[in-house]
Amino acid sequence: MALDIRTDRRPSLTSTLWHSTVGKKTAMAVSGLIMLLYLVVHMLGNLKIFFGPGEFNHYAHWLRTVGAPFMHQEWTLWLVRVVLVAAVVAHAVSAYQLSRRDLRARPDAYRHKKPRASYATRTMRWGGVILGLFLLWHLLDLTTGTVHSGGFQSGRPYQNVVDTFSTWYGNVIYLIAMLALGLHVRHGFWSAAQSLGIGSRHRDRVLKTAANVLALVLTVGFVSVPLAVMTGVVS
């Protein structure tokens, strides 16, 4: 292992891993899978809206008391939030650094001509940016209520969700984001499997099918909520 000339010390294993391409791809894969797990649980939780305001609002209240009495009010929720923020930051930072590294690795002639990245790479980059912006909007809409369309009611997410999907722009924002999410998960799940070394000639077909099914289930599950409000099934 090379010495770090600035400190005259051997870099730690964590530092070596973090600075390597393999390390960054592993960080992307692990953080992506953590977010994916959250999304599956979030999507299933959202489907409770079909059982009416009582059940949906009760579920939202339960999220704040999970683990009680051992855990104080909202402690578990905050634990999940901290893990999620760490995952989002690790994912975004490694994505940015990998794309810079990719650009630097190109021969000079290409670097100046800016050759187009592959379709998958462009979809992942733009999808990631759209999802990041969506997440910001989503939190300001349904968690803090800052940009919410109706009178935001804390502790009454059922009514808040109905308000959001009663506006045309609410539907447009969420539908575009859910489409981006489906495409991102489809390719991201597949890439994560390759980064973690799970892929092989035999397993690739199974992994591709799993990625497609996962992306489809998530997209349909999330999209069903705005569709239900638009069609009056949920009101």
Ligand code: HEM
């Ligand atoms: C139609 C789609 C969606 C609906 C109806 C929906 C609904 C909600 C609602 C009602 C809340 C507030 C829950 C509460 O405070 O009790 C919430 C929070 C949240 N949602 Fe979504 N969501 C959707 C899609 C997404 C997507 C695609 C993501 C991620 C990319 C996401 C990430 C989050 C996060 C991180 C929170 C904050 C949880 C917290 O810390 O309190 N949601 N969502």
